[in-house]
Amino acid sequence: MSLDLSRRTLIFSTVLAGGALLVGRTVPGLAAAKPARFADFGPFLRIGSDGTITIIAKYAELGQGAQSGMAALVADELDADWSKVRVETAPADPITYGRPAFKMQITGGSASISDSWLELRRTGAAARAVLLEAAAAQWRVPVADLSVTNGTIAHAASKRSAPFAQFLEAAAKLTPPTDPVLKRPDQFRLIGTEKVTRLDARAKSNGTAIFTQDVRLPDMLVAMVAHSPRFGGVVKSFDDKAARAVPGVVDIFQIPSGVAVVARDTFSAKTGREALSVEWDDAQAETRSSDAIQAQYQAMAAGQAKADWAPFVTKGDVAPALSGKGRIVTLDVAMPFLAHATMEPMNCVAQVDGTRCRLTFGTQSHTADQRNIARLLGGKPEEVEIVTLPAGGSFGRRSVATSDYQKEAVSIARHVGGFRPVKLVWTREDDMAGGYYRPLTHHRARVALDKDGYPTAWEHRLVTASLLRGTMFEAAIKNGVERHGVEGVIDSPYLAAVPAVDARVFHPPEKIPVLWLRSVGATHTAMAMEHMVDQLARQAGIDPATYRRTLYTRANATSHLAVLEAALEKSGWGSPLESGWARGLAVHACFGSTVANVAEVSLENGEPRVRRVTVVVDCGTAVAPDQVQAQMEGGLMYGLSYSLYGEVKIVDGVVERTNFDSYRVLRMEEAPQVTVHILPSTQPPTGVGEPGTPVIGPAVANAILALTGKPVTRLPLVRA
Amino acid sequence: MGVTLHVNGKESVVDAAPDTPLLWALRDHMGLTGTKFGCGMAQCGACTVQVDGVATRSCVTPIDSVVGSKITTIEGLGGTHPLQVAWEKHNVPQCGYCQSGQIMNAAALLAETPKPSVAEIKSAMSGNICRCGTYNRIIAAIQDAAGVKS
Numbered sequence: 001m002s003l004d005l006s007r008r009t010l011i012f013s014t015v016l017a018g019g020a021l022l023v024g025r026t027v028p029g030l031a032a033a034k035p036a037r038f039a040d041f042g043p044f045l046r047i048g049s050d051g052t053i054t055i056i057a058k059y060a061e062l063g064q065g066a067q068s069g070m071a072a073l074v075a076d077e078l079d080a081d082w083s084k085v086r087v088e089t090a091p092a093d094p095i096t097y098g099r100p101a102f103k104m105q106i107t108g109g110s111a112s113i114s115d116s117w118l119e120l121r122r123t124g125a126a127a128r129a130v131l132l133e134a135a136a137a138q139w140r141v142p143v144a145d146l147s148v149t150n151g152t153i154a155h156a157a158s159k160r161s162a163p164f165a166q167f168l169e170a171a172a173k174l175t176p177p178t179d180p181v182l183k184r185p186d187q188f189r190l191i192g193t194e195k196v197t198r199l200d201a202r203a204k205s206n207g208t209a210i211f212t213q214d215v216r217l218p219d220m221l222v223a224m225v226a227h228s229p230r231f232g233g234v235v236k237s238f239d240d241k242a243a244r245a246v247p248g249v250v251d252i253f254q255i256p257s258g259v260a261v262v263a264r265d266t267f268s269a270k271t272g273r274e275a276l277s278v279e280w281d282d283a284q285a286e287t288r289s290s291d292a293i294q295a296q297y298q299a300m301a302a303g304q305a306k307a308d309w310a311p312f313v314t315k316g317d318v319a320p321a322l323s324g325k326g327r328i329v330t331l332d333v334a335m336p337f338l339a340h341a342t343m344e345p346m347n348c349v350a351q352v353d354g355t356r357c358r359l360t361f362g363t364q365s366h367t368a369d370q371r372n373i374a375r376l377l378g379g380k381p382e383e384v385e386i387v388t389l390p391a392g393g394s395f396g397r398r399s400v401a402t403s404d405y406q407k408e409a410v411s412i413a414r415h416v417g418g419f420r421p422v423k424l425v426w427t428r429e430d431d432m433a434g435g436y437y438r439p440l441t442h443h444r445a446r447v448a449l450d451k452d453g454y455p456t457a458w459e460h461r462l463v464t465a466s467l468l469r470g471t472m473f474e475a476a477i478k479n480g481v482e483r484h485g486v487e488g489v490i491d492s493p494y495l496a497a498v499p500a501v502d503a504r505v506f507h508p509p510e511k512i513p514v515l516w517l518r519s520v521g522a523t524h525t526a527m528a529m530e531h532m533v534d535q536l537a538r539q540a541g542i543d544p545a546t547y548r549r550t551l552y553t554r555a556n557a558t559s560h561l562a563v564l565e566a567a568l569e570k571s572g573w574g575s576p577l578e579s580g581w582a583r584g585l586a587v588h589a590c591f592g593s594t595v596a597n598v599a600e601v602s603l604e605n606g607e608p609r610v611r612r613v614t615v616v617v618d619c620g621t622a623v624a625p626d627q628v629q630a631q632m633e634g635g636l637m638y639g640l641s642y643s644l645y646g647e648v649k650i651v652d653g654v655v656e657r658t659n660f661d662s663y664r665v666l667r668m669e670e671a672p673q674v675t676v677h678i679l680p681s682t683q684p685p686t687g688v689g690e691p692g693t694p695v696i697g698p699a700v701a702n703a704i705l706a707l708t709g710k711p712v713t714r715l716p717l718v719r720a
Numbered sequence: 721m722g723v724t725l726h727v728n729g730k731e732s733v734v735d736a737a738p739d740t741p742l743l744w745a746l747r748d749h750m751g752l753t754g755t756k757f758g759c760g761m762a763q764c765g766a767c768t769v770q771v772d773g774v775a776t777r778s779c780v781t782p783i784d785s786v787v788g789s790k791i792t793t794i795e796g797l798g799g800t801h802p803l804q805v806a807w808e809k810h811n812v813p814q815c816g817y818c819q820s821g822q823i824m825n826a827a828a829l830l831a832e833t834p835k836p837s838v839a840e841i842k843s844a845m846s847g848n849i850c851r852c853g854t855y856n857r858i859i860a861a862i863q864d865a866a867g868v869k870s
Contacts, residue, residue, distance in 0.1 A: 062815065063814040063815030063816065063852050064814065065811075065814065197808075197811055198811045198813065200813065200816065201807065201808040201811050201812065201813055202804075202808050203816075204813035204816030204819050205804045205807035205808055205812070205813060205816075205819055205823060206754070206794065206795075206797070206799045206804055207752075207753070207754020207755070207793070207794035207795050207820050208754070209816050210753070211756075211816075211817060213753070213756065213757055214747075214753035216751060216753070222748075247737070265736075265744065265748040265749070266744050266747070266748050266757075267736070267740050267741065267744040267748065341851060342815070342817075342851060343756070343758050343764070343766060343815065343817040343818045343849065343850070343851050343852075344756070344758070344815070344817045345757075345758075390815070390816065391815060392756070392815050392816070392817030393815040393817060393851050393852060394815075395851075425757075427760055428758065428759040428760055428761075428764075626811055627811070630811060630814065630854070630857070633853060633854075633856055633857070634814055634852045634853035634854060635853070636853065637850075637852075637853020637855065638851065638852070638853055641851075641853075659759055659760075659761055659763060660759050660761075660763035660764050660849060661761065661763050665849055665851065666853070666855075667846045667847075667849060667855075668841075668842050668845045668846045668848070668850075668855040668858070668859070669842040669843070669846040671853070671855040671856060673856065674856060
């Protein structure tokens with residue numbers, strides 16, 4: 001952390017009267033009551049005269065519970081009363097709330113806790129220091145004689161005690177320490193304990209949590225858009241006579257992404273859209289089928305079709321071993337487009353007046369949205385205010401470099417004008433057919449084994465569309481290689497343990513919009529690498545756990561070794577199972593954390609049945625152990641869902657399976673029992689929102705390999 | 721136009737067409753936004769309410785079909801229902817969007833089967849999708865609320 005940042009963090013304000021303008025922090029009409037008076041202790045902490053402790057979170061709540069963990073970082077150092085702690089999401093302001101590494105305000109990369117680890121603890125510690133200093137001055141006692149418990153400062157010798165609130169005015173005027181003393185791990189009272197609960201659990205259990213879909217503002221209109229059934233298709237003409245006759249429909253007009261139907265309520269908008277007749281111009285549209293794209297990628301990977309390969313791991317010479325007489329193992333695995341399929345379909349409330357704009361919605365990517373909307377309106381990013389709501393699931397979908405649905409909402413609100421609120425609502429079908437999928441991807445690898453069965457040469461060909469080309473992040477593509485596409489291969493301990501590697505990637509240009517999906521590159525690379533290693537072990541006649549142990553030892557992959565050994569022990573690896581059942585093992589590291597899964601799998605009517613999974617995670621300090629467990633459970637279910645069933649099927653350019661009747665997702669009766677073991681650690685925390693996701697797919701595939709002797713060559717495992 | 725609905729113990733007249741789905745009448749006309757829109761075709765369960773105690777998908781239920789029925793939404797469950805207490809205790813919600821529907825479906829299950837087995841819970845709850853994958857915590861919370869050992 002830079003000195004400048006820490007100084008900025010520690011500028012305290014004087015006590016403000018309640019009701020002061022808090023731009024971008026509250027939904028008008030939905031704001032919780034503010035305390036009568038409060039003091040800001042830097043940009044991330046506000047303490048109210050009523051004792052409430054408000055943490056201002058610069059990372060959005062997408063469901064992973066990060067905001068509760070962030071609050072615990074402040075509250076522990078502050079010695080606050082956890083029951084008085086609240087969270088408010090920060091306004092869009094990249095100067096104050098940006099991520100230092102990006103200079104942008106963006107939530108993602110499983111980084112909300114790891115990036116907050118020092119910043120928020122320093123906030124809490126500095127506030128505690130000035131509160132103690134103020135109390136010491138008022139009571140005329142040495143600071144060293146004071147203690148703090150649950151938000152109450154006490155002086156034992158004189159038996160005096162008072163809550164933080166009593167010292168707000170004096171404390172906020174003091175100069176905070178430039179280098180506040182942080183607790184040692186053994187001094188934590190909240191961090192690492194089960195006391196860190198989800199602060200949003202109640203509101204999300206009684207219907208009061210407000211999502212974008214729930215926003216109701218005075219004079220608000222609801223809009224739906226008729227989109228081209230094909231990516232790249234545009235409006236040729238439309239007939240809105242019948243649609244305009246639908247009661248409640250207010251206006252119908254063309255926007256860049258289609259034809260907007262604006263109505264007084266959602267059902268009227270939907271009915272109006274159904275009555276609309278649109279003719280589309282498909283001259284520039286994608287008309288291929290996903291099967292054809294898959295076949296093309298497979299041909300590229302096999303060297304049968306032209307591809308502009310970019311090397312990303314090159315060492316030694318693979319040719320002698322791969323053209324020699326030794327054993328060669330080939331992996332060929334095809335992975336489909338995947339939809340994020342959040343429970344809450346995409347939506348956005350927009351208000352526009354000239355270049356001034358307010359968006360009220362769940363976003364992961366404040367600064368990108370501000371820039372894109374400002375460009376659309378011809379204004380400045382700071383004219384775009386964002387009120388951030390919790391997302392009803394995101395998994396990456398609400399972090400779009402192009403701000404696709406946001407721009408759609410703004411285009412409509414601009415047409416309506418007058419800063420009148422317009423809620424853009426996507427139906428499930430709009431959402432599933434709207435693109436921004438995990439790219440369809442093909443991996444092919446050829447590996448030569450030595451006489452002991454271990455790899456001596458590894459050739460890898462990976463075809464996956466670029467997530468960043470054509471976006472404001474395009475500069476991150478280096479020498480034709482996009483890190484997102486190759487992560488999990490480029491840093492694989494298996495490749496580190498092999499003397500000769502020739503790994504290349506091609507990011508073919510595509511019209512179908514693609515995007516990161518929970519765990520990003522690992523969604524496909526973990527499957528490729530972990531399923532390959534099991535095939536190598538099988539060829540070598542070596543237990544897959546032993547095989548991994550050898551390679552991890554060669555690569556000095558200590559975290560992989562640690563989770564492997566714990567997973568073997570906790571899962572009873574090697575002990576007999578009933579006939580028809582097998583265990584599958586997989587280990588993968590991403591976002592700083594390493595996760596092992598051992599899955600117990602059988603085949604019932606050809607479909608994999610997963611009954612039990614042992615999870616071991618090495619994620620540094622587990623700030624909120626119960627939430628780490630929840631992320632391992634939930635990430636696993638998400639990964640199991642797409643590995644078993646996930647596939648966006650496109651036929652002649654048209655997306656099929658646009659609702660949950662045909663786009664199958666994991667349901668409760670298919671959910672395995674999950675036991676999570678968190679390795680003890682005093683290291684700083686690393687990611688947990690994503691690392692639990694990509695490991696289960698290969699674990700199940702490896703169990704299927706053990707059951708049938710046949711490798712998996714394409715996902716999903718259950719074909720519709 | 722106007723359809724009289726009995727929701728959470730109160731009668732309200734909704735100015736909407738008779739074929740309007742109950743979901744949109746609740747959300748857009750009555751301001752009861754705890755009931756969620758997820759799929760619009762009774763596939764995900766996010767819109768689950770109770771109609772005369774029966775778990776019902778409000779997204780495919782026209783309002784004229786529930787005139788005279790007692791409708792209960794998440795707002796009408798009281799906030800201290802044993803399931804809601806258990807949901808909070810087990811930190812069940814993640815994004816939280818599906819949880820109103822999960823709880824309303826679970827409440828209907830417990831009303832009919834006060835001590836459900838895990839198999840009965842799975843059978844009753846598998847129509848409700850949770851994309852965050854909170855299924856095991858939902859099972860634990862239902863067992864806790866029902867006083868059944870896990």
